[in-house]
Amino acid sequence: MTAQRFYITTAIDYPNSVPHMGHAYEKVVADFYARVARLRGIETHFLIGLDEHGQKIQEAADKAGMGPQQFVDDKAAVFRALYEKLGISHDDFIRTSEPRHHQFARDLYERVRDAGDIYKDFYEGEYCISCERFYTISELVDGKCPIHERPTTIIKEESYFFRLGKYRDQVRAHIEAHPEFIHPDERRREILSRLQEEVRDLSISRSTFDWGIPLPDDPAHVLYVWFDALANYYSALLRPRDLTEKFWPADCHVIGKDILWFHTMIWPAILLSAGYELPRQVYVHGFILDKDGRKMAKHLGNVVDPMQVIEDYSVDVLRYYFLRSFSSGKDGKFALADLEERYNSELGNDLGNLILRVAKLVQTRLGGRVRVGDNPEFRERLAPEKTVAAFLAHVDDREHNRALEVVWDYVRAVNTYINDRAPWRLADGEELTSVLAAGVEALRVIAHLTSSAMPEIARSMAATLGFALGPLDALAAPCECEVRPSQPLFPRRESSAPAAVAAAPAAGDGDPFAKLEIRVGHIVEARPHPDADQLFVLSVDLGEGEPRSICAGLRAHLKAEDLSGRAVAVLANLKPAVLRGVPSEGMVLATDRRDGAVVPVDPGAAPIGELITVEGIETQPKKKLSKSHFEKVPLAIEKGVVVYRGRPLRTTVGSLTCDAEDGAPVR
Numbered sequence: 001m002t003a004q005r006f007y008i009t010t011a012i013d014y015p016n017s018v019p020h021m022g023h024a025y026e027k028v029v030a031d032f033y034a035r036v037a038r039l040r041g042i043e044t045h046f047l048i049g050l051d052e053h054g055q056k057i058q059e060a061a062d063k064a065g066m067g068p069q070q071f072v073d074d075k076a077a078v079f080r081a082l083y084e085k086l087g088i089s090h091d092d093f094i095r096t097s098e099p100r101h102h103q104f105a106r107d108l109y110e111r112v113r114d115a116g117d118i119y120k121d122f123y124e125g126e127y128c129i130s131c132e133r134f135y136t137i138s139e140l141v142d143g144k145c146p147i148h149e150r151p152t153t154i155i156k157e158e159s160y161f162f163r164l165g166k167y168r169d170q171v172r173a174h175i176e177a178h179p180e181f182i183h184p185d186e187r188r189r190e191i192l193s194r195l196q197e198e199v200r201d202l203s204i205s206r207s208t209f210d211w212g213i214p215l216p217d218d219p220a221h222v223l224y225v226w227f228d229a230l231a232n233y234y235s236a237l238l239r240p241r242d243l244t245e246k247f248w249p250a251d252c253h254v255i256g257k258d259i260l261w262f263h264t265m266i267w268p269a270i271l272l273s274a275g276y277e278l279p280r281q282v283y284v285h286g287f288i289l290d291k292d293g294r295k296m297a298k299h300l301g302n303v304v305d306p307m308q309v310i311e312d313y314s315v316d317v318l319r320y321y322f323l324r325s326f327s328s329g330k331d332g333k334f335a336l337a338d339l340e341e342r343y344n345s346e347l348g349n350d351l352g353n354l355i356l357r358v359a360k361l362v363q364t365r366l367g368g369r370v371r372v373g374d375n376p377e378f379r380e381r382l383a384p385e386k387t388v389a390a391f392l393a394h395v396d397d398r399e400h401n402r403a404l405e406v407v408w409d410y411v412r413a414v415n416t417y418i419n420d421r422a423p424w425r426l427a428d429g430e431e432l433t434s435v436l437a438a439g440v441e442a443l444r445v446i447a448h449l450t451s452s453a454m455p456e457i458a459r460s461m462a463a464t465l466g467f468a469l470g471p472l473d474a475l476a477a478p479c480e481c482e483v484r485p486s487q488p489l490f491p492r493r494e495s496s497a498p499a500a501v502a503a504a505p506a507a508g509d510g511d512p513f514a515k516l517e518i519r520v521g522h523i524v525e526a527r528p529h530p531d532a533d534q535l536f537v538l539s540v541d542l543g544e545g546e547p548r549s550i551c552a553g554l555r556a557h558l559k560a561e562d563l564s565g566r567a568v569a570v571l572a573n574l575k576p577a578v579l580r581g582v583p584s585e586g587m588v589l590a591t592d593r594r595d596g597a598v599v600p601v602d603p604g605a606a607p608i609g610e611l612i613t614v615e616g617i618e619t620q621p622k623k624k625l626s627k628s629h630f631e632k633v634p635l636a637i638e639k640g641v642v643v644y645r646g647r648p649l650r651t652t653v654g655s656l657t658c659d660a661e662d663g664a665p666v667r
């Protein structure tokens with residue numbers, strides 16, 4: 001994207017009922033793109049709003065015993081409240097009942113009429129009030145609307161028509177000449193194939209109800225709700241301040257797949273007729289389905305309320321889940337168990353722990369101050385250019401989930417870097433400072449790249465680590481960071497998970513920790529390995545009758561006599577190996593103590609052979625566990641105890657302890 005301005009819109013919602021997950025999803029997706037554009041320093045205008053006219057709204061208002069204006073005013077407050085909660089950063093909110101919109105919709109109708117594209121006729125057809133559109137018999141499924149699966153009604157009335165068919169070839173030519181006009185390509189092909197067929201003219205007025213915009217030349221008719229609604233993208237730019245010069249044509253209309261035809265055939269045809277430029281892109285997202293792949297619907301009892309998820313987790317967790325978990329353009333299942341899993345692993349474990357570890361070390365070891373921006377260690381080991389470029393390339397391709405994947409690859413790389421450099425093991429001095437500065441600077445990059453998906457989290461990161469959030473251009477500027485104490489940004493959730501989570505598959509299922517068999521052992525004897533300087537050969541009693549032979553890399557800091565008689569935690573189902581000629585049947589769990597020594601973690605007075613567990617996970621050990629599986633299970637120190645994703649490892653007498661820094665990995 002090279003443009004220096006960016007106008008992005010979403011569909012305007014029907015406020016006939018309360019907003020749902022689909023509405024929330026679409027606004028978050030559009031909000032992400034708007035925020036990234038601003039981050040790049042591009043002048044951005046982001047429009048959302050409500051589609052307040054039509055028969056459906058009138059009927060809902062009648063049912064509620066209210067006038068339609070009062071009805072939509074009430075509903076508008078509910079939609080606005082959700083969008084505020086969701087952190088949607090729109091610049092304008094259009095409601096089609098506003099005078100500014102009426103005025104332009106009438107003008108648009110007149111321009112189309114003056115172009116000779118409107119005539120009066122009779123219309124008879126199958127109408128779905130929920131869709132606010134006619135269907136041909138062949139489009140119906142079992143005689144019902146294919147979207148709402150409800151019977152349609154035959155409507156015959158006098159109506160004004162728009163010569164839609166006349167524009168078929170022109171619109172098709174435009175789509176063919178501009179491959180980027182409809183995204184993803186799957187939707188583009190769908191429309192192109194439909195444009196092979198005849199396109200019928202469109203009835204654009206109704207006279208059997210009056211909740212709408214009266215035609216300027218025949219007020220007995222109101223403008224068809226779709227003609228009216230599509231006009232919002234332009235009407236909102238005209239008033240209060242005329243922004244059309246700067247922002248028309250729109251760069252991106254974000255819509256769901258059910259309203260593709262309206263945006264890629266009808267809207268372009270209206271614009272062509274009225275003499276306006278066509279929007280640059282229609283980006284089509286998929287549908288949010290329930291966890292079993294069905295549409296969410298009240299009568300199915302499978303609706304998850306976005307407000308509830310925000311309350312249970314936080315707004316940024318929902319935003320992240322939408323953007324990361326649902327592939328761009330595809331339908332996806334909304335499953336709280338899935339959200340919970342991402343919360344624990346990608347947010348809590350990958351990102352949250354990284355922030356806590358780095359912040360804590362900067363505070364305890366550097367007195368809370370660190371300078372970033374001119375650190376060779378960072379440039380050498382964590383250079384962010386490729387990450388930023390890949391992130392932006394995916395954004396330009398409208399592949400937001402991929403863009404976030406790139407950021408998380410970087411988060412993981414930074415975690416690996418910190419583990420490798422093990423700052424908790426370094427003595428005070430230049431090396432320690434530069435490793436921690438590199439960590440803070442990497443987090444500055446991460447905060448910027450996550451700020452469009454998780455604006456609040458990014459702000460908290462900036463506040464904790466003491467840097468400013470600004471445009472991407474300013475990212476490399478040196479600054480002095482003052483690191484403040486931080487609360488975990490993704491606190492471990494107690495098992496008071498919402499009902500839907502509790503109903504998810506049993507917690508242990510699929511949890512990588514379940515495959516680990518960790519037992520309490522006592523070291524009977526420790527001797528140096530005859531052939532490897534780093535290793536001890538331990539003889540460890542696991543209560544199995546015969547002690548096991550286990551090689552352990554503990555020789556750098558401990559003596560054999562420090563180990564004999566000591567209680568340890570042993571990964572007992574690790575695939576046996578032979579290390580330089582000595583068999584090793586398990587692994588002693590160890591970590592980096594505060595003083596830098598690598599030492600075993602301590603199970604205290606727990607009985608020999610006891611299984612060490614994590615609450616909520618049923619251990620189902622694998623027979624011969626690979627080292628690589630174990631490495632994927634993040635065990636670390638938190639407040640002096642060994643935890644798995646924030647949950648302590650337990651014996652019957654307590655937890656596993658070690659005097660190590662928070663975040664020190666246990667291996």
Ligand code: MSP
Pocket residue numbers: 010011012013014015021022023025026051229230232254255256257258259286287288289296
């Ligand atoms: N009012 C019209 C749009 C007019 S645009 C000029 C409309 N409103 S709607 O309230 O029914 O839908 C608003 C948006 O939400 C549409 O883009 C629609 O595709 C989207 N979604 C509605 N349900 C959805 C899901 N279950 N999942 C994702 N988005 C879906 O259509």
